[in-house]
Amino acid sequence: MAQVRTIVFKAALVIIALAVTSGCVKVMPYERGTLALPSMTTEDIAIGIDGHVRGVSEGAAGGLSGGGGGCGCN
Amino acid sequence: MKLLRAFLTLFFVVLLVVPTRRAFAAGEDSAVSNIVDSVLSEEYAAGNFVPAQAKLNDALSRCIRKGCGGATKAQVYVALGMVASQLGKADEAKTNFTNAVQNDANAKLPEKGATPNIKQQWDAAKGGGAAAPEETPGVAPVGWNSKEAYDLAIAATKAQEGQRYGECIEKDKASLALDEQPRTRLHLASCEYRSNKLIDALRDSQKALEVGIQKRDAAVMKVARERVKQLIDRIPKITFKPPPGNVTDLTVTFDGRPVPGDSLTKKFSIDPGKHTVAAEGKINGYTAQKFEKEVEVAEAATVVVDIVLQPQDGALTPQQIKCLEEIAKTLPLDEIQKRITECIGEKKNNIVVKLGADLNAYTDTTSVQVVSPGVNGSVSSPTSGWNVGASYLLDVVSAASPDIVSYASPPFREVRHAASVNGGYKPKLYGVQANGNISVEPDYLSLSIGAAATADLNDKLTTPRFGINYSHDTIGKGSTPFSVYSKEFYSTTFDLGLTQVLSPTTVVQVAATAQFERGDQSKPYRHVPMFSPDVAKAVKAGATIRLSDTNRLQFRPLEQLPTERDRYALAVRLIQRLGKSTLRAEERFYVDTWGIIASTTDVRFLVDISKRIRVWPHLRLNGQSGADFHKRAYTATTLRNGVVVLPLYRTGDRENAPMGTVTGGGGARYGIGNLEAESKAGITVALDIMYSRFFDSLYILQRTAAYATVAFDVEF
Numbered sequence A: 001m002a003q004v005r006t007i008v009f010k011a012a013l014v015i016i017a018l019a020v021t022s023g024c025v026k027v028m029p030y031e032r033g034t035l036a037l038p039s040m041t042t043e044d045i046a047i048g049i050d051g052h053v054r055g056v057s058e059g060a061a062g063g064l065s066g067g068g069g070g071c072g073c074n
Numbered sequence B: 001m002k003l004l005r006a007f008l009t010l011f012f013v014v015l016l017v018v019p020t021r022r023a024f025a026a027g028e029d030s031a032v033s034n035i036v037d038s039v040l041s042e043e044y045a046a047g048n049f050v051p052a053q054a055k056l057n058d059a060l061s062r063c064i065r066k067g068c069g070g071a072t073k074a075q076v077y078v079a080l081g082m083v084a085s086q087l088g089k090a091d092e093a094k095t096n097f098t099n100a101v102q103n104d105a106n107a108k109l110p111e112k113g114a115t116p117n118i119k120q121q122w123d124a125a126k127g128g129g130a131a132a133p134e135e136t137p138g139v140a141p142v143g144w145n146s147k148e149a150y151d152l153a154i155a156a157t158k159a160q161e162g163q164r165y166g167e168c169i170e171k172d173k174a175s176l177a178l179d180e181q182p183r184t185r186l187h188l189a190s191c192e193y194r195s196n197k198l199i200d201a202l203r204d205s206q207k208a209l210e211v212g213i214q215k216r217d218a219a220v221m222k223v224a225r226e227r228v229k230q231l232i233d234r235i236p237k238i239t240f241k242p243p244p245g246n247v248t249d250l251t252v253t254f255d256g257r258p259v260p261g262d263s264l265t266k267k268f269s270i271d272p273g274k275h276t277v278a279a280e281g282k283i284n285g286y287t288a289q290k291f292e293k294e295v296e297v298a299e300a301a302t303v304v305v306d307i308v309l310q311p312q313d314g315a316l317t318p319q320q321i322k323c324l325e326e327i328a329k330t331l332p333l334d335e336i337q338k339r340i341t342e343c344i345g346e347k348k349n350n351i352v353v354k355l356g357a358d359l360n361a362y363t364d365t366t367s368v369q370v371v372s373p374g375v376n377g378s379v380s381s382p383t384s385g386w387n388v389g390a391s392y393l394l395d396v397v398s399a400a401s402p403d404i405v406s407y408a409s410p411p412f413r414e415v416r417h418a419a420s421v422n423g424g425y426k427p428k429l430y431g432v433q434a435n436g437n438i439s440v441e442p443d444y445l446s447l448s449i450g451a452a453a454t455a456d457l458n459d460k461l462t463t464p465r466f467g468i469n470y471s472h473d474t475i476g477k478g479s480t481p482f483s484v485y486s487k488e489f490y491s492t493t494f495d496l497g498l499t500q501v502l503s504p505t506t507v508v509q510v511a512a513t514a515q516f517e518r519g520d521q522s523k524p525y526r527h528v529p530m531f532s533p534d535v536a537k538a539v540k541a542g543a544t545i546r547l548s549d550t551n552r553l554q555f556r557p558l559e560q561l562p563t564e565r566d567r568y569a570l571a572v573r574l575i576q577r578l579g580k581s582t583l584r585a586e587e588r589f590y591v592d593t594w595g596i597i598a599s600t601t602d603v604r605f606l607v608d609i610s611k612r613i614r615v616w617p618h619l620r621l622n623g624q625s626g627a628d629f630h631k632r633a634y635t636a637t638t639l640r641n642g643v644v645v646l647p648l649y650r651t652g653d654r655e656n657a658p659m660g661t662v663t664g665g666g667g668a669r670y671g672i673g674n675l676e677a678e679s680k681a682g683i684t685v686a687l688d689i690m691y692s693r694f695f696d697s698l699y700i701l702q703r704t705a706a707y708a709t710v711a712f713d714v715e716f
Helices: A002-024 A050-057 B002-044 B049-066 B070-086 B090-103 B116-126 B147-161 B165-178 B182-194 B198-215 B218-234 B318-325 B333-344 B402-406 B533-538 B545-551
Strands: B237-241 B247-254 B257-259 B273-283 B289-297 B302-306 B352-364 B368-381 B386-399 B412-425 B430-441 B444-455 B462-475 B487-503 B506-519 B564-578 B581-592 B597-608 B613-624 B659-672 B680-694 B702-715
Touching (some): A050 B680, A050 B702, B002 B049, B002 B070, B049 B147, B070 B116, B182 B198, B444 B487
Antiparallel strands (some): B352 B368, B352 B702, B368 B386, B506 B564, B564 B581, B613 B659, B659 B680
């Protein structure tokens, strides 16, 4: 359990550090055309049952695809 | 006395009236004679025999009504006979010539305009000459080189009489192709003029003049000269005013024919009537703008067409472009968006509708097959910031996996319905999103709700996200009603994420998830084989069902998992644009209180082959340790008093065991229809092959699965 807490603590530190240092980055609005491309979306681009298959075939869950839950299959 | 006065009055009236009457008749003769001269030198000489005939008939009526002299009447009949002869009406010509001679024995043909044919007919009518020869089939009349050309010219004249000018033009042209007669050429010009083809009429009048000069036909020359002069004055002109500003790639067409760019301001002679002017060009290098206008031009008019390029398919106007260019690039994004709205206004239709349907299929080497159709849709307002959506998915699963077979259960088929709704509101920088989900199987019911909040910070370059999700599952067993048997299972998930734009081509995302599960999620149908301690040591990974059944203890308890599980995940996603490709790489580290530690790497490389086609390979690697309580072969001990001591936790779930998975595949998307239009549609196909290796599990050591998706989406 102590190991888990350590990992969570480190993760929080990483996120906070990114948030703080991100102020240094400056991308002008007119430079953001590429960011609007469909392939640059910040959403998960997996389609169909890809997520469902991951859920039932991997012991891990969560991360960028959210905390899972709901399918009751894992 | 009174009688004398009346007589004198009558006498003077008679004296006054009689000379007046005579003078009137003499004036009428002169007027009719002038009409005849005019017709012969104008219409007749120009080959316009039908109007010539009409004018002469009017003159004859006037003459008879008002009492012309015989010589004048004879002059009209002679002219009518000439016209009838030219129209191919020999009998009518002779009748008119006979009438002329009867009215004036000294009547004669005019010096000009009498063809040899007319002369023969005249002589026959007068009786002094030989009868005019009947037209011989296949032989050209006198003065013609081609009988067919003559017939065509006559047909053209009749077509003009019936106001069929198109046919008139066609016949005259055919006649001229066989025999170049200046009068036919003039007749052609006349029909062209009546068809509003002034340019052609001018050209043919000029040609008639040229031939008339060559043949020294004074009558034709006179008429042709006047016709040319009239036409030059009547032919309308058109010129173009190019669009203002920095216009490039400008093309202008007039009735579909290109107009040279350096000649736009010159005057072009055109026919009167309706015309279409079209233009296309770029302003300041922006998307092509269009212009199209129908102009109606009257005779003798000069028209200036002001070319005003307009945006097409929602492109910006020059004024909007200028307005946008004046926005300072250094302003904050919010201010820029506000200015942009001021420049181009808000779209009237600011609702975006997305609809999708997909069909998925899964199969693996453990005899599990899934067919899963699904539909989804959403409606959003980008300007107002709200969105709603819903989806539905149906899973039809048939399975005969080793776990089922090991329990001597028959293969089963099960149907799962899953539906979700979501909605959100993000008017400006801060937004919230909520969702609800339900999944229904005969032995499993899952309900969940979730909410998340986001904020656009640092000029929308930094977007943190916080979400919470709660689910409540009811786990049943087979077809047993939940009221008879069920277990409850709860899960609460917290998400904390951050999206950061690092450069114009780089985005990075970091997310941490903490998921707290409470309740017994043990599968009520999953039995775990037990072995004596000595045997357990000898059971190897992948031991077959038969071997296991042969060596296991008699009893086989149900799976029992810990009733608490805390799961933590930390993930990083890099999205990097590289030329016409996009690299999407993800790494997730996972740990939970059951002791499972996992690493998952997922990479996609999306290549935009064209605006319409995008393809990508996909690679996913997953490796994990087993849960603390996982054992390949669990041991049970029977005490002397007969009590069986079982391990507290036991599982047969291979996903709780050490394992590794490699998934490889790819996909492609094809854009359908006009990609520049507001409506967009596409078809996506994806196929993945997944290979799993189980390092410490019973029954199987590996599993290969294939799953594919065909999806259609449309946005408007």
